Amino acid sequence: MILDVRALTKIFGGLKAIEEVSFKVRRGTILSIIGPNGAGKTTLFNCLTGVLPPTKGKVLFEEEDVTHKRAYEITAKGIARTFQNIRVFGSMSVLENVMIGQHTRSKEGLLTAIMGTRKFLKEEDEIKSRAFEYLQFAGIQDYSDVLAGNLPYGDQKRLEIARALATEPKLLLLDEPAAGMNPQETKELMELIRRIREWGKTVIIIEHDMKVVMGISDRIVVLDHGVKIAEGTPNEIQNNPYVIEAYLGKEEVF
Amino acid sequence: MFLQQIINGLTVGGVYALIALGYTLVYGILELINFAHGEIYMIGAYLGIIFLGIFTASGLTQYSLFLSLSLTVIMSVIVCSAYGFTVEKLAYKPLRNAPRLNPLISAIGVSIFLQNYVMLTQGATDKVFPHVIPVTIIKFYNVTMTTLQIFIIIVSFFLMAGLHLFIMKTKTGKAMRAVAQDKVMASLLGINIDRIISVTFIIGSGLAAVAGLMVAMYYGLVNYSIGYMAGIKAFTAAVLGGIGSIPGAMIGGLVLGLIESLGASYLSSEYKDAYAFIILILILLVKPTGLLGKSEGQKP
Numbered sequence: 001m002i003l004d005v006r007a008l009t010k011i012f013g014g015l016k017a018i019e020e021v022s023f024k025v026r027r028g029t030i031l032s033i034i035g036p037n038g039a040g041k042t043t044l045f046n047c048l049t050g051v052l053p054p055t056k057g058k059v060l061f062e063e064e065d066v067t068h069k070r071a072y073e074i075t076a077k078g079i080a081r082t083f084q085n086i087r088v089f090g091s092m093s094v095l096e097n098v099m100i101g102q103h104t105r106s107k108e109g110l111l112t113a114i115m116g117t118r119k120f121l122k123e124e125d126e127i128k129s130r131a132f133e134y135l136q137f138a139g140i141q142d143y144s145d146v147l148a149g150n151l152p153y154g155d156q157k158r159l160e161i162a163r164a165l166a167t168e169p170k171l172l173l174l175d176e177p178a179a180g181m182n183p184q185e186t187k188e189l190m191e192l193i194r195r196i197r198e199w200g201k202t203v204i205i206i207e208h209d210m211k212v213v214m215g216i217s218d219r220i221v222v223l224d225h226g227v228k229i230a231e232g233t234p235n236e237i238q239n240n241p242y243v244i245e246a247y248l249g250k251e252e253v254f
Numbered sequence: 255m256f257l258q259q260i261i262n263g264l265t266v267g268g269v270y271a272l273i274a275l276g277y278t279l280v281y282g283i284l285e286l287i288n289f290a291h292g293e294i295y296m297i298g299a300y301l302g303i304i305f306l307g308i309f310t311a312s313g314l315t316q317y318s319l320f321l322s323l324s325l326t327v328i329m330s331v332i333v334c335s336a337y338g339f340t341v342e343k344l345a346y347k348p349l350r351n352a353p354r355l356n357p358l359i360s361a362i363g364v365s366i367f368l369q370n371y372v373m374l375t376q377g378a379t380d381k382v383f384p385h386v387i388p389v390t391i392i393k394f395y396n397v398t399m400t401t402l403q404i405f406i407i408i409v410s411f412f413l414m415a416g417l418h419l420f421i422m423k424t425k426t427g428k429a430m431r432a433v434a435q436d437k438v439m440a441s442l443l444g445i446n447i448d449r450i451i452s453v454t455f456i457i458g459s460g461l462a463a464v465a466g467l468m469v470a471m472y473y474g475l476v477n478y479s480i481g482y483m484a485g486i487k488a489f490t491a492a493v494l495g496g497i498g499s500i501p502g503a504m505i506g507g508l509v510l511g512l513i514e515s516l517g518a519s520y521l522s523s524e525y526k527d528a529y530a531f532i533i534l535i536l537i538l539l540v541k542p543t544g545l546l547g548k549s550e551g552q553k554p
Contacts, residue, residue: 072442080443089439091435103425
């Protein structure tokens with residue numbers, strides 16, 4: 001198990017955004033988190049990545065407690081994520097965006113940079129060529145010098161994935177990667193996510209597009225009003241009455 | 255006459271630009287107007303006098319003026335950076351998640367504290383910069399300039415170019431730009447935000463120290479209250495260029511210096527200090543985002 005979430009709870013004022021959510025993720029698999037709007041999916045991601053401190057519960061990543069670690073420390077341990085809305089650094093080039101992802105993985109110090117030593121220049125070149133490989137992997141290598149803010153929407157989403165991969169994560173969290181994509185782009189995205197798994201990485205995605213969810217998930221966790229109501233394979237979830245109820249309402253079951 | 259004022263303007267403008275960079279760097283990352291920044295510059299001027307005094311008393315200046323001055327610059331920059339670093343940790347960091355007005359008030363408090371702290375420890379009277387640097391006057395057609403002016407202009411431009419390269423090329427510079435655009439995303443990419451904020455204050459304070467030192471050399475006199483006027487003028491320069499924009503602060507500082515010296519010679523020197531404020535009001539009325547600034551709406 002790469003990730004072990006134990007009774008995670010996040011309370012905002014009087015609102016329980018997520019309540020006692022537990023699940024485990026096997027290394028090298030794709031887990032989808034689904035649920036109606038407001039089910040607490042993004043809050044869960046925020047608690048896993050150190051953006052928000054959980055109120056109660058534990059997050060174990062590779063058997064290590066990372067519950068109250070800060071975001072940059074969790075990234076250094078090997079968890080990366082993207083957001084639902086696009087958050088590329090718009091006034092930097094596509095390549096620079098990915099180079100920033102390499103930040104934790106390079107040892108370049110402030111002093112060597114100021115001195116402009118050969119070691120610094122060599123390391124710069126290495127970071128650049130590695131960043132370029134991530135762009136190639138995501139299929140946007142042709143745009144490396146373009147300002148990230150000028151990329152078309154779908155390519156910005158790819159850039160975000162490339163940038164997250166550049167932090168060299170073992171676990172990648174994708175928040176609604178297919179949102180706003182056309183069917184062709186969605187198909188290519190699914191292909192990309194599968195390739196990330198083949199690469200040996202573990203992926204958790206939040207997604208509303210059921211075609212994507214059912215198509216690529218090894219397991220699915222269903223949240224409703226902050227509570228986990230079901231977990232299983234795509235097949236099991238499709239036939240789970242609780243899930244159908246949460247999505248369609250009680251009367252319309254079957 | 256005109257060329258003369260250009261030289262004078264560039265001298266003062268270079269200094270304004272160096273201070274303005276401190277404002278704009280901090281604003282870019284924290285959206286905070288660091289009103290204590292003028293005081294950091296003032297402390298830099300005092301440190302220059304103190305260290306050069308020590309080196310002169312110990313005989314180092316007589317042995318090698320170059321060595322003594324270099325050490326003065328290095329020590330002033332280090333100590334001044336330590337001041338900037340400490341101010342951020344004590345007065346701004348605890349207020350990181352407070353409403354925006356709170357750190358602003360805190361900055362004004364730090365400014366008043368530092369002024370009085372220097373007044374109490376160094377006295378309320380003017381301090382004289384040690385007369386150890388030989389100044390040669392150069393006449394070129396009808397333009398008179400001193401070697402000190404040329405030195406100030408060269409150092410200012412050198413530091414500005416250096417900062418630009420640092421921000422554009424180095425890992426830390428890129429991280430600073432990333433943090434300025436989106437703190438949460440930057441931290442999720444493995445950037446330690448607190449470290450970047452500290453680096454920003456250290457760089458800004460270091461530049462202010464050099465500015466303070468050069469002004470102390472140029473005018474020869476230093477007073478505990480010089481940070482106020484210089485701070486407000488540099489702030490105007492930063493707003494003129496577009497607060498948050500690094501090239502903006504450089505251009506803003508130089509333009510302000512030129513306007514002041516041209517205004518003083520062609521209009522009236524009585525109003526020299528007023529030009530900065532007239533410009534500040536005009537920008538806020540006509541183009542609040544400054545020459546190179548982005549409107550708030552474009553920020554994600």
